[in-house]
Amino acid sequence: MTTQPLTLQPRRRGAPPQHLADLDMAARKDAVTGLGLPAFRARQLSHHYFGRQLSDVDAMSDLPAADRERIGGVLFPPLLTPVTQVSCDDGATRKTVWRLHDGSLVESVLMGYSDRTTVCVSSQAGCGMACPFCATGQAGLTRNLSTAEIVDQVVSAARTSREAGLGRLSNVVFMGMGEPLANYERVLRALRRLTDPAPDGLGMSQRSITVSTVGLVPAVRRLTAEELSVTLAVSLHAPDDELRDELVPVNNRWKVDEVLDAAWEYASRTGRRVSIEYAMIRDVNDQPWRADLLGRLLAGKLAHVNLIPLNPTPGSRWDASPKAVEREFVRRLRAAGVPTTVRDTRGSEIDGACGQLAATQEKAAATHGQAEVAE
Template identity: 65%
Template sequence: MAAPRRGKPPQHFADLAPDQRGPAVAALGEKAFRAKQLATHYYTHLTSDPAEMTDLPQAGREELVGSLFPPLLRSIRTLEADGGTTVKTLWRLYDDVKVESVLMRYPGRSTLCVSSQAGCGMACPFCATGQQGLTRNLSTAEIVEQVRLATRALARGEIAGGPGRLTNLVFMGMGEPLANYRVVVDAVRRFVAPAPDGFGMSARNVTVSTVGLVPAIDKLAKEGIPVTLALSLHAPDDDLRSELVPINTRWTVDEALDAARRYFEATGRRVSIEYALIKDMNDHAWRADLLGEKLTARGKGWVHVNPIPLNPTPGSIWTASERHVEAEFVARLRAHGIPTTVRDTRGSDIDGACGQLAAEEAS
């Protein structure tokens, strides 16, 4: 069997910024104004099917659309949970690389968890994706396509609950988003650009997570896109965090928290602290107190903590904290005046932790 191809995915319409689309269409021998028609079909009607683009001249339509909308993602496995309101999809990319996305529908809102890399280079030992290592970065279009396909599935009533719309996006799938910085920011610009230049989502409903790449956090603060920043902390002390999140040896807990505080000051957007609760590892009451002290030392009203019951991977030594320990951890944080909400863990019965399906497929 031939080895999978690695390299740059074929350029797609979603890779192009609005000012690049007209020249790209003209380079294919069509009038530049066709670019707006294509954008309307893709970002508003959520289609890349030339048969549905009846306002384009039939002569040359297939060639134009085929050139600008090469197939990038193909669904190879789908699992459902929660009565069909949680749908996890394993995608095969053009080079046989596999990534996952998870669509979660709640009363009044729908959230898509997207991947930004195939695998991850951060090597966090309790994370299914981190155990795989990094295969490659995704392209802007590979990220945007995850969103378009989920948005289309909701709009067409293919998800339990009838027709709906995608309201929230979280970069909490496979990969470290800020390690694929420019692509992720370009994808976010497609999400928030008004139709037909993009999907017209609110930047406030887009969350970008990071394990704490401090220079990239500061760079993101200057982009002028007030997305929510989520800092995956997982421990308030450097000794343990360096074990759980190896990048901590480069940027410490305090440096990461200082950068998160600067992000709040620059954008006015409250930062989320993500904290996977791991039994007998990081769930001690004194660690909750230490975290509360470090956060309150940096002011009030700037942060929210999301403790997350660990979704263990098969064969892992790591497991979720016991409920009474989780409750004590939350109580300690709240006693420090820190708004704290335990994250709803959807899809635990369908290998909900990102990376598990891809790992199974590869084994």
Template identity: 75%
Template sequence: MDAPRGRAKPPRHLADLTLAERQEAATGAGLPAYRAKQLSTHYFERLVDDPEQMTDLPAAQRAQLVETFLPALATPLRTLEADRGTTRKTLWKLFDGALVESVLMRYPDRATMCVSSQAGCGMACPFCATGQGGLTRNLSTAEIVDQVRAAAQVAARGGLGGGPGRLSNVVFMGMGEPLANYNRVVAALRRLTDPAPGGFGLSRRSITVSTVGLVPAIGRLADENLDVTLAVSLHAPDDELRDTLVPVNTRWKVAEVLAAADAYAARTGRRYSIEYAMIRDVNDAPARADLLGDLLAPRLAHVNLIPLNPTPGSQWDASPKAVEREFVRRLEARGVPVTVRDTRGREIDGACGQLAATN
């Protein structure tokens, strides 16, 4: 799904291109091909986007290099911190005024960045702030990748609580449905995993792509040989409730979604994650825990329970902790591995879409 006709496209950026395409663009602009490789090393390996810091480039060519490869893609409007500085959420204004969010989180063993793939979301899940705002447009590959570069730069320069560190994990769980922006997200995944200077050289196992269950796109992703972790936002084990909570379920039912995830696991050898937001008196009944456990017990799947971060004025609320614990117990009794997500940033509008909705 592309932007409507007449909408301006994001400027072409180094991160939109493969290394070979960058070299071709350099020669097309009258520059030596190796300048593209130098610039790529600065951007992906040294995390520098200011040409004045690229002292190995001729000063007379820097302006042309910026114009050719490093146009401004986004401006930070607000940055909020929580959890003693280990959670950092940024609201970005894109070149056309669209708003997106990214979140950088530091844990004892890793630094994780939550990236947006669309401005808004068209999936219309009623408990999600982003879904209620609707879809503005898809992000370009570079608009996705540059969120990661910015986060990696913050981590490397000690801007996240705990001192300097390395960005190790990226999750496509920010604004948008990643598989609805398929081509650009796959290109972004290649930039994240390609070794420098082609990309950041992140481990494929440290990258997670979340989807509400776009069955054909899950099949395509399995064929990309990227082997990233798949996360399925299920939120209900039965079609009757999921039709309401995840409207795309009216097109692809629970059984079809799980079959696609099973095929992905068989192709990649990777266990997939089932994302399940715990919503008070909606999907947290013991009977639904039993049904979910029965569905997943024979599968190569792991359940990630998410305490709902309710939006202001919403009818939806988080399940009580006692209900959450009973849900976990029933899944474990059926042999299903389960964890409860460590929620971050509640005091800074931590749920996807909340910060953008206030601007």
């Protein structure tokens, strides 16, 4: 494992600055012509950012030197400043805590495999869903990220993947900090930027992108109407309403049957298999009867279960299920005809659970600030 030290920066207020990635091509042309530059510069800048993953205008050597400062100030303001970067798996797993313009912290994780390279990105600073076993949920919601703050995580990961020899970035999962569908409009625009053909966007396949939700039913139905082909992942974590009301508080508004009905509508419209995310929590949701109930709910549906060994947060009463219990859960689901896999537990030694590392840095910053006051 390698790590870079925390660098403290002052907290600033206000909305995130507008960035090239916030704009579609027509708006980019308006922006550059508003600077007194020819419209073709918009495609040129888009090629640099999306095609070459460049954010430093000084490295864009085909731009007139006299124009670079103006262009940088208007279309390439700094959005993400790395605070801490840690790695494991011989550099194949890399987690970054980013400081946003207002001092908020978010995380992204780059994971290189033999057949793909994936980045897990955040859509909010913190999360308002309040799931008690989740480090991000415990922190609460600070704010939504802008479209560009989301996209820039992916562009940065694509650049790092190339430079680190991990190959081309192939997959994006919206499973970092925050509830993506609670930041619907910005996440949708980010999906467009990631999948628009170059140079309008990164040119990624929609099928290589996964959007996770705890089950905001109206937003799932909205996403269904977009006729995208991204994978929908539902963070279910319990098959029965009594337990899910506790583990996923939004279940008090939309019950298990309603969430799954919306998921099946998405699968029917898109032809895409829904991923059912299920964190295995010792003596809480890992009983054999719950595996059987989940199997009955999913049997015959276009669904796949992704069991997640819980990465417990410090001081939490929640712990991971024993491996023998996990194997029995898998066996029962498969016996019901439900495809089931267990998620690779990468990153546990680098505060791999979502929100853990950012929470660690927030505490370090607070401790540092208290020490400065004491001095």
